[in-house]
Structures are given as structure tokens and as C-alpha cells.
Amino acid sequence: MTQTFDMVVIGSGPGGYVSAIRGAQLGLKVAVIEREHLGGICLNWGCIPTKALLRSAEVFHLMERAKEFGLSADKIGYDLAAVVGRSRGVAKQLSGGVGHLLKKNKITVIMGEATLTGPTKLSVKTDKGTEEIIGKAVVLATGARARELPGLEPDGKQVWNYKHALNPPHMPKKLLVIGSGAIGIEFASFFNTLGADTTVVEVMDRVLPVEDAEISALAKKQFVKQGMKILEKTSVKKLDRAAGKVTAHIEANGKVETQEFDTVISAVGIVGNVENLGLEAVGVKIDRTHVVTDEYCRTGVPGLYAIGDVAGAPWLAHKASHEGVMVAELIAGQKPHPIKPNSIAGCTYCHPQVASVGLTEEKAKAAGYDIKVGRFPFIGNGKAIALGEPEGLVKTIFDAKTGELLGAHMIGAEVTELIQGYVVGRTLETTEAELMETIFPHPTLSEMMHESVLSAYGRAIHF
Incomplete structure (x- = not known):
């Protein structure tokens, strides 16, 4: 039996399931094919469970510093199995949530392994046998996996x-x-x-x-x-x-x-999941394990798109989701804007956190910009001192001629949350003038974003 859909998505990670939902919202008949876990690597083995682990480590670190805050905490310790168990529970909860969202949006979920037999035709191996699926459009959202170097292959033990x-x-x-x-x-x-x-x-x-x-x-x-x-x-x-x-x-x-x-x-590093999909047979170009696409995630094969990690850098869940929405809107006949990689923030949840968007100082200079650079340290911010997190920096880079915010780079407490302010600014094509005139609430860490902008133009107040 052959099933036909307006849109078929291969993979249910943050690119695939978001793309499917947006397609369904626009009235398309949508199917998702997933070979392992709803939610993909991000929800099950990546972004979410790692943040749960890191939160446990953060709380443990703060417990060890209890005396600094006028508190007492004796016999501080941890149960690694319980820490991991909490992390796995968070992942399971969110994976179940994805299943609920797909069902709510009347999206057909097929658990199996897909192979392209034509540009938009698929053969899917399931527990019940092989199914034939036809889509007016197909979205590859198969993600990526860890790179293995010769001699460094993991064994799961040591x-x-x-x-x-x-x-x-x-x-x-x-x-x-x-x-x-x-x-x-x-x-x-x-x-x-x-x-x-x-x-x-x-x-x-x-x-x-x-x-x-x-x-x-x-x-x-x-x-x-x-x-x-x-x-x-x-x-x-x-x-x-x-x-x-x-x-x-x-x-x-x-x-x-x-x-x-x-x-x-x-x-x-990672390598794209491009094997056993029949990509070469239908004419898809692959470069160093990643599918080659244009700015609209089109593969060059009519009706076939690729989004997220399998389509190359930046390898970020939020980039995959946004590409998924864009592609769904294209398939539905709308005219979305293409993705701008330089306006996608990168976040690292180590201690201290690191976050950035746009050009680094080195790359801005290499691109020929005459730049103004502003900096503001966490030690100059009242909220950071009150939190006991005085180590960090907010750095902003502007085009000296136009005032365009070329890049923003941060290290310190909660910068993975703060960075979005600059991302919005770049998306709105804000200049230093608007950022200077914006009133930031006090006392907050976000005040440092304002001070860094002021610093670039010799106007910092608190440092």
C-alpha cells in the first residue's frame, strides 16, 4: 500500500518535528519518519540532557560555596546515578512531549528507516514490513553523529x-x-x-x-x-x-x-547522517558528509530539501528549527526570508557560560571593517556581584561608519540568556544609537549589554 503526503520529513529532531508542525499549521498533509527516538539527538542525547547534568553540577558548585552566602551545608556530596537519572527523565519527558505535539497537529508518524527511491519517493522499513511513501516534497532532517578518528574510537567503557x-x-x-x-x-x-x-x-x-x-x-x-x-x-x-x-x-x-x-x-566534531538514504542515486550533492543546499535549504533536486545538522554548519538546534519553519513555508507556497548564519547565536553551557553572535573582532578586521569595540566586565555590575558571579565580560563590535552591530561576545553567568538581546538587535538592523537609547532595567545582568555599547563609543558610565 502506498501512502501519499504533501510533505514528508525524515527525522524528528528539532529541525524535523518543528518543520512538520509548521507544515501542518499551513494545511499540509504531513508525515514524519523516525528510525529511533522522537525528538532526535537534541532532546534525547544532546542539548537537553546535557543541560540537566550541568544544572546538577551548578547546584553542587553553589552548595560548596554556601559559606560565601552566609549559609551552611554539611556533608555535601552527590549520587551520580541519581544525577544521570534526573537527566534521562527530563529527556524522556520532552521526547513524549514531541509525540503529543505531532499527534495534536494530526501528523502521521512512521517509525522506520527511510530510503529514497526517487526525488520524493520513499521506501520505509518498519517492524511490520516495507511501506511505500510518496511526498510532493521531502525534507531531510537526519542530523549528525559523533566523528570517530582512527585509534580514538569509543568503546563505551573507558x-x-x-x-x-x-x-x-x-x-x-x-x-x-x-x-x-x-x-x-x-x-x-x-x-x-x-x-x-x-x-x-x-x-x-x-x-x-x-x-x-x-x-x-x-x-x-x-x-x-x-x-x-x-x-x-x-x-x-x-x-x-x-x-x-x-x-x-x-x-x-x-x-x-x-x-x-x-x-x-x-x-x-560530527559527521552528517547521509548514508543509506539513496541520496547519490537521486542526484543529491554531498560535501564532507553534509548535503549541499542553497540559502533556502534546496538540494537542487526538485522537491527535496535538507535542514539542520545534515545540511552543515552551524550545527545548532535553533538553526535547524528555523530552517524547518522556512522550508515548510516554502512548500506551502509562502515567501519566507532565508536564514542569515551570522545572526544565529552560539551558546556553550560550561562554567562560566559562553555566548556569541556575529563576527569576532579578528574576523571583522579581516573583512575590512573599521570597527569600534566596547567591553564591560561583570565586576562592574551590581547584580553580578550580588549573585557571587563577578567573573565575566560583555564585548560588542560595531562598524565605525554605519553603527551596525557586527558581533557580540560574552562570558559569565547567564550569558546564554543575555545574548538574545543582541540577536534581536541584529535582526532588526539596530545601530548603536537605538541600543544606547534603550533603557535596561536595574539591577540586572543585562545592564552590562548597555554599558558595553556605551563603552564602544567612549561613554561607559560604571567602568
């Missing part, structure tokens, strides 16, 4: 990927984290806070290498203060595994030395 780290078989005593992007640093922050002796190895010249260099330097300073060992311009060549230990061969400055750890987390 060498972990992000899935293993989210449901750890033991608490690491001496931990090596390979890679200091968002995933690596978040896990390093979590386990370090809970007491693991943590070393982070980064092949680039600084941690969090996609961030502004000034923010990366401040982050490194805080990580080292917390007890982490940070090795930059360094790589792990191989891992020797034995009972109860892993010997890492670490290369820096042309020399290879060995160090022993009981646990290793490999966080060296």
Missing part, C-alpha cells in the same frame, strides 16, 4: 562519545577530553565540577576556537582556576587500552609524550 558520557558507567577519576568545542568543554566542565582530574586537549591554538580570541582567553583562565589542565596546539595520536587505564600518546611541538587516564571522552 573511551566515551557524548552518548556514553550522558549515561556514564562510572565517575572518572582522571579524565582526558579530546576537543574543546561546545560538547567537549561542557562535559569537561561537568565532570571537573564533580571532582574529576580533568585534562582538555585542543588541536587549535586556543580552547573554544570558534569564539572571539579574547573570550577564549578568559575562558581558559577560568577553567585553569577551576583545576582543569588545558593543552592547546596539541593532538592525541593514539590510545593504548588496558585494564583500568588508557595511555594517551599526546603530541605537542613535535614531541610525543604519554599520559595515563582512566577515562577518555572523544569530542572531535
